Amino acid sequence: MRTVVLEDIPALARGAAVLGTGGGGDPYIGALLAEATIREHGPISLAAVDDLDDDSVVLPVAMMGAPTVMVEKVPTIDQVSAAVETLAGYLGKKPTHIACIEAGGVNSTIPFVAAAQLGLPLVDGDFMGRAFPELQMVIPSLYGIRATPMTIMDEKGNRGVLDTISNRWAETLARSATIDMGCSAIISLYAMDGEEARKSYVPGTLSACIDIGAAIQAAQKEHRDPVQAVVAAVGGRKLFAGKITDLERKTETGFARGIVTIAGFGGREGTVMRLYIQNEILIAEIDGATEVTTPDLIMALDIETGEPITTENLRYGARIAVIASPADARWHTEEGIALVGPRYFGYDTDPVRV
Amino acid sequence: MRTVVLEDIPALARGAAVLGTGGGGDPYIGALLAEATIREHGPISLAAVDDLDDDSVVLPVAMMGAPTVMVEKVPTIDQVSAAVETLAGYLGKKPTHIACIEAGGVNSTIPFVAAAQLGLPLVDGDFMGRAFPELQMVIPSLYGIRATPMTIMDEKGNRGVLDTISNRWAETLARSATIDMGCSAIISLYAMDGEEARKSYVPGTLSACIDIGAAIQAAQKEHRDPVQAVVAAVGGRKLFAGKITDLERKTETGFARGIVTIAGFGGREGTVMRLYIQNEILIAEIDGATEVTTPDLIMALDIETGEPITTENLRYGARIAVIASPADARWHTEEGIALVGPRYFGYDTDPVRV
Structure with missing residues (x-):
């Protein structure tokens, strides 16, 4: 099990922004949030996807919206954990792991905020191996895993729980709510057990992000x-x-x-x-x-x-x-x-x- | 306690459409739904607002959307009771009464469907004494009573729970969801106890609707x-x-x-x-x-x-x-x-x- 310390965050945010293929939000904003919570709560344990027990309760968390807006409207730490806690409450389950939906500046670091606040390990993986713009665009959709029940929270305190007939419908309804909420919101969705996570995750994404970010830093330092x-x-x-x-x-x-x-x-x-x-x-x-x-x-x-x-x-x-x-x-x-x-x-x- | 029998429904729907001031949907569609459920489940008891116990759990139910669309997209009986049951589940409370939000062709008869399906009495009153187009436009808003938690359901099986910081925000988020759902949806909201209901209801609305409708029928029959x-x-x-x-x-x-x-x-x-x-x-x-x-x-x-x-x-x-x-x-x-x-x-x- 790898542990992510404060000093890893700049590399993580950089590497996540690389795999984010231009999306996923500004890595510096994501890094600031993750650093603030690690400073308060200590390092975060990464759990390898293959090590998840069948009965793990994995709750992913992410930001939804236009990255152009995220630059100006930074999510709050409470907003992030409230999205996860509201979903846990709706499911009536206690989460064992927090997880990422996509690689991307904000969406690889937001889950660190929830993991730190809730004292839970973070799954070392994501659902895409990159970033995509719509909720249903994740590998779990290919396995018939449902996005909902999902939660959506804004920074003002409005919250919603959606339970839809398809992952595309989750995208439609959550997108409208996100627009109403000012074009950015925190969401928690694709809650799953360890068995589902093992088959539908892209393993090692967070470690890969740190390694990519570290490679950039090393090349800069060594003038390669x-x-x-x-x-x-x-x-x-x-x-x-x-x-x-x-x-x-x-x-x-x-x-x-x-x-x-x-x-x-x-x-x-x-x-x-x-x-x-x-x-x-x-x-x-x-x-x-x-x-x-x-x-x-x-x-x-x-x-x-x-x-x-x-x-x-x-x-x-x-x-x-x-x-x-x-x-x-x-x-x-x-x-x-x-x-x-x-x-x-x-x-x-x-x-x-x- | 008044009982509403099958034969009262045409008068009720007519009278509700009068107080609906042009809104609230087509009375004949509302009447058809209410008649179908009364035929299956028997007459509905109306509970006077003043007779509600403090610890009553009153769950109102309504249709949201453009009446022009309701004409073509009739709600299903299951959709109506699912909205109420989803709200009861989210609140963790067992409803004692179903209620109306507004007077209007569909919105005075939809609650009969839920009352019949769930075997509960219906409160003889509403929140407006007429119909208004937006969710926050109810007398409970004047008493600081919250619209949320509320549920929203479409006929396809999509559902949402909203919990907002104001009744205006409930309107905003539910309106967008309603539009996504094809411009009509069933909602359950303004859940309240008997004390809140006694102070914020317009009493006697359903009886008044039946009386108005009966007056029209009588005048037609007697050529007045x-x-x-x-x-x-x-x-x-x-x-x-x-x-x-x-x-x-x-x-x-x-x-x-x-x-x-x-x-x-x-x-x-x-x-x-x-x-x-x-x-x-x-x-x-x-x-x-x-x-x-x-x-x-x-x-x-x-x-x-x-x-x-x-x-x-x-x-x-x-x-x-x-x-x-x-x-x-x-x-x-x-x-x-x-x-x-x-x-x-x-x-x-x-x-x-x-």
Whole structure:
């Protein structure tokens, strides 16, 4: 069992933002919250997915909403634990573990807040191996595991419990509530036992986040190419390097959507990359040809520092590297592609793997 | 204790549609549902508000949504009792009484379905003495009684429990869920004990509905003027008679909104009445001058039969009488006007009483 101490959090938040593929919220906000609770409650134990007993009660917790809004509306520590405690109360069960839904700056660190507050271990894994924008887009959906009962809380004290006929309906109702709540809310959902968790989790995600973050820090310190360090750590490849020359961005129906245009350099002069975003980076196109698509991971990094850039922090003129890595194999099944492939998001292209 | 038998339902539904001031849904749909359950489970006992014990557990139930949609999407009997049972389960209390939130075609009869299914008496009263379009617009709000915890159910099996910091927030979150659910849902809310019910109910509403409906039936049978019979039964006055010459109507943000223009006859030739609607008829204007406004009751009746016409059933060319009657005195307090006065609905006029 690994223990996460205060000093691990910056690496964790960085690595989570890498796997967050642009979504999942600002890693620094997530880090601040996690650091505050570890400082108060002490280090957090990570429980390996394979070590979970059948009768474990695993309660995942996450933030829902547009990352562009999360920057300005930081969740409170009480809001996070209240979401978990309300779900436990509704289920009439005592949680044994807290867990993550996705990898992403905020959504990999928010669960540390709940784990610390409630004195529970955190499962070392997540439901995606990356970040996706909608609630039903998790590997448990492929196993028929239900998102609900779920809870949703805002920072003012409003709360809801939803119990729906499908995970897509959970997304619909929770999305509307999130919008009413000011485009961000804390949710707890996909409560499951240890047996379900063992089969439906992507194991080791939190450890992987810490390792990726540590690789960036080490490369920076030792003046090695930090982008190559990330490529090696995620087992991916570099797609492109260039300067952002155009950003179309809008926050609509509770999501941050956009298209980013990047003019190539470093031997790719005259070449243009476009990234298509819905909270996460979903498609990378080079000169109009699809290069890589969801479900594989497409990540934007600062070309000098290797730091992951969340979509809301992409800026005109920024010099970035775009890298990609393979998704969990279960996302490449027919059911996986139906749930998170490019066509679900309205892009008229077959999936292209890295 | 009065008992409501199968034969009372047509009168009840008619009278409720009168007090529903155009809102509250189609009385015939409500009557069909109530008749079906009484036929199966037998007559329903009405409990006088003043007879409620302090420790009674009163669970009101209603339909939420646009009446224009209710016409096509009839709730199911199971959906109604599930809303009540889910709330009872969340509260951990066994209900002793079912109750109505408002007077209105569907919302005065839906509670009969729950009472029959659960074998409980129904409180003879409501929270408004009429119908209003938003959840927080009830006399219990004036006493600081909370709408939540509340439940919301659709006919597909989706359900939610909301627990909010204000009754206005309950309206906001439940309205969005209702829209997602197809613009109609069953809700159970304002759970209260007998002491709270005694002070915040409008007593006798269901009996009054039956009496008003019976007055219409009697006038029709005896060939007396049925409009005058309604005026006498509600203690109001006739404002206008004429033919509908224009209807502007739209269903937006979950409400049925509209403006109805009526050309006068019977000595009022050349005179024009306009009715302003948001589910209910809220303002009556004659030749541009405000004649009566919310919170007083404004009702549209078929001029030949005296039958109440719900706003979704107002038709071009229809010959109608418009009558008005005074609202419960608590609606005319400063707090009452703030909650349901014309300015709340966006009309730039002070309240005008009948």
